[in-house]
Amino acid sequence: MDPIPFYVTGLEASAQSTLLSALDDLPLRNVSDAARAVAEPGKPAIAVVGLNGDPETAFRSISGLAAGGVRVAVVGESKDPDLILRAMRSGAREYVVAGEAERLEVAVRALVRPTQTGATSSVTAFFPAKGGMGATTIAANAAAAVAASGARACLVDLELQLGDAMSLLDLQSTYTVSDVLANLRRLDRDLLDSSVARHRAGMSVLAQGDRLDEADKIDAPAITQLVGFLRQHYGSVLLDGLHGFDERSLAALDASDRVVVIVTQEVPAVRNAQRTVEIFRKLGYDDAKLLLVVNRYQARSNVTREVIADTVGLPVTATVANDFALLAKAVGRGATLAEVGPRAPITRDVKAVAALLGPDGPKPDARTPWWRRLTGGARGTR
Numbered sequence: 001m002d003p004i005p006f007y008v009t010g011l012e013a014s015a016q017s018t019l020l021s022a023l024d025d026l027p028l029r030n031v032s033d034a035a036r037a038v039a040e041p042g043k044p045a046i047a048v049v050g051l052n053g054d055p056e057t058a059f060r061s062i063s064g065l066a067a068g069g070v071r072v073a074v075v076g077e078s079k080d081p082d083l084i085l086r087a088m089r090s091g092a093r094e095y096v097v098a099g100e101a102e103r104l105e106v107a108v109r110a111l112v113r114p115t116q117t118g119a120t121s122s123v124t125a126f127f128p129a130k131g132g133m134g135a136t137t138i139a140a141n142a143a144a145a146v147a148a149s150g151a152r153a154c155l156v157d158l159e160l161q162l163g164d165a166m167s168l169l170d171l172q173s174t175y176t177v178s179d180v181l182a183n184l185r186r187l188d189r190d191l192l193d194s195s196v197a198r199h200r201a202g203m204s205v206l207a208q209g210d211r212l213d214e215a216d217k218i219d220a221p222a223i224t225q226l227v228g229f230l231r232q233h234y235g236s237v238l239l240d241g242l243h244g245f246d247e248r249s250l251a252a253l254d255a256s257d258r259v260v261v262i263v264t265q266e267v268p269a270v271r272n273a274q275r276t277v278e279i280f281r282k283l284g285y286d287d288a289k290l291l292l293v294v295n296r297y298q299a300r301s302n303v304t305r306e307v308i309a310d311t312v313g314l315p316v317t318a319t320v321a322n323d324f325a326l327l328a329k330a331v332g333r334g335a336t337l338a339e340v341g342p343r344a345p346i347t348r349d350v351k352a353v354a355a356l357l358g359p360d361g362p363k364p365d366a367r368t369p370w371w372r373r374l375t376g377g378a379r380g381t382r
Helices: 013-022 055-067 081-089 101-117 135-148 177-182 189-195 212-217 220-231 247-255 267-282 305-312 324-333 345-354 370-376
Strands: 004-009 028-031 046-050 071-076 094-097 122-128 153-157 204-206 236-240 258-263 290-297 316-321
Touching: 004 013, 004 055, 013 101, 046 055, 046 101, 055 071, 055 081, 071 081, 071 101, 081 094, 094 101, 094 220, 101 220, 122 135, 122 220, 122 247, 135 153, 135 236, 135 258, 135 290, 135 345, 153 220, 177 189, 177 212, 177 220, 220 236, 220 247, 258 267, 258 305, 267 290, 267 305, 290 305, 290 345, 305 316, 316 345, 324 345
Parallel strands: 004 028, 004 046, 046 071, 071 094, 122 236, 122 258, 153 204, 153 236, 258 290, 290 316
Antiparallel strands: none
């Protein structure tokens, strides 16, 4: 591939030298000024901007670079929430604290990787309109269906405090989300496969488990790095455990190619789905990125598909049948729906959802990060 323009400014000389040495295996072409770093249409460019000395000038530089399509990583003196938010609003995709050489290297590699592999994988976030929508059940069984189709699939539980995915599938693992983040430089595909839990249905499952003391250290940039890393090793990455619009959830949503909004035929759930979609549009997500799925669907309900679509403002992409008995049987065995009821309507419906999640689906606007979308008020098409 052609060398990627790489612009570094505002770093100490020793830090810059260390970074360049660590990245000498990548196809990067150092450029000396911001004007040369602007990306050509359809081609990448990367920049690292330090906030040393004159932050105001640095922020103007970040905004200009991001507007030109450059993927920017920012290096700040401290993990200051105001600095991080301002950097991301300016268009930065990564924020690293000065002195964290390995973290900066990982951040730059995460910006480079999508240009090396092409669109050969997909990332899907499952977002319930409210609690108890069955999002984990759909995500886990969709992951199993993707794996059954022959693709490499990884289910990631991003509810880092008390996630349900491992319990649902009756899995145990001592290798956690924080372990993957700590070993991004050392993990190749074979080591990743041998470390991450794997269900007999064929999909890998990654969660934080009982290591709750480390969960608070996993911030939004870490989630972005995690998703970018997993995208390189799996054909399909499915993100579960997202609730609300905290920074970690927003980072996961922004890194996803599509978002499956899970709703049931309850009035509060439909109203919440409506509010959720409105927020997604304010974040700048095109409607093509959003898939509305009705779980526990009952054809005789007064809250019909048409009512849901009209209220939420999105067409219903798919429905999943209501089958509590089969689901309880699967959960009791730590099994997937396909294992206990391969011909059941609920199994067929989840398989249909999984078929929508391939790498050829809609992609997010990579040039506008979620930090800026949240305040920019951009709207998707209707």
